[in-house]
Amino acid sequence: MEIIMSRLVLKDNIRTSAACKSRLDAGVFVRVVEKHPWLFYMSKRGHSLKLVDPLKWKSYTLELPEIAKSSTVCFSRDGWLLMHRSITKDFFFFNPFSRELISMPKFELPYNEIAFSYPPKSDNCVVVALNFNVQHQVTISTCYPGATGWISSVSPANYQQFYMKTKIVYHNDRFYCFNVGIESLFSFHPSSRTWKSYPLANVDPTLTQDWYKKEFFFGRDERRALSHMSPSEFDGLTFFVSFYNSELRTNLPWLRNNVCFSRFGYNRRHVSYSFDQSRYNPSMEWNNELELCPPQSLWIDPPNNVLDYF
Structure with a gap:
């Protein structure tokens, strides 16, 4: 009902x-109920943006402004995209609905993972980028809208053994990373540039609920993560997972205990994993992260009047 x-x-x-x-x-x-996110795809040549409502199976197209063409989408939050131009080596925020664009300073260092805390118009917006080198050292760089440059530093020696596919997620004033090798959470406070470590055996229960149970937030193999979880652990939550970002919803009655990936199946429905049914929908074999979450596709929060923009 x-x-x-x-x-x-x-x-x-x-x-x-x-x-x-x-x-x-x-x-x-x-x-x-909460609003569900939409999927968007960049065209192969980066000239347009295709948005898909995953529940109604309808798609819409937005033309990109010249400055956003041929750029790479790195992260999405609250309807804003963080985009990167490899030629000029700079980042910028772009809102595909309002067409607003906010520039960021050039960033010369290669990055493996990147995220931001709040929408770029917020006073608390900060961007964090991680770079991993072959010596397992981690360089963390921070910046914010209006800054003249990035601040970079190498993490302390005891925090350097990050798993190379770790994701960074913002939660309660800190950015969190997950280390598969030693089963620990690491957090970074951007204002004080201080680090903390959380061995999973001693992690606070509230952190355990929000982080450890949802391992795929940190880039771990989805199949392994799903096999270690049960419907009771999910508590009716719904995750929308992509190659670049993840969205959480707590009140979507028709998608409880589900992980929705950014891949569309042959029947035009998005690929999901149901914990209640313990299977993928549509029911077929998915072998790796790129099949479940193809690059250049991610989830985005549309505004309430989203249809007015088409």
Whole structure:
């Protein structure tokens, strides 16, 4: 009933809710569901942006401004894209809906992972980039909109054994990284540039719930992560995972206990893994991260009036 009611517009939801108590309960519950993210794909030549509503299977196209053409998308958060121009070696924020663009200083150092904390118009916005070298040293660089340059430093020796595919995720004023080799979480506080280590055996329960159970946030092999989790661990959560970013939703009745990847199957539906059913949908074999999360595709939060931009 929740699934049916969730697909009705508000006007029809209210009308249907008047039929009986069970419909009323379901209707009221889904009226406060979260918005699901949309998928977007860059065209091969980087001239346009294709956005897909994964639940309605509808796609839309946006033409990119000249400055954003042939750029690489690195990260997405709250409707903003962090993009990179390899030729000029600079980053910039771009909002594909409002067409706003915010420049960042040039960044000469190669990067392996990058993320930002808040939308670029926020006073608390900071960008963090990680670079791993062959000696397992980690250089961490930070910057913020309006800065004149990046600040870079090599991490302390006891924090250098990062797994090369680690992801960085922002949570409560700190950026977190996961180390597969020694099963630890590392955190970095950008303002003080201080580090902390969290052995998983001693991790705070709230951190355990938000991080360790959801290992694929940190770039670990998805198949291994999924096989170690159960529906009860997921607590009804829904993850939207891509090559560049991940989105979490706590109240999507029709997708509880699911991981939705940025790959579309042959039936035009996105590929997902259901913990309740313990299988992929559509039911076929997916072998690696690139198949499940192809590059140049990621999840983005559309504005409430998203259709006004097409």
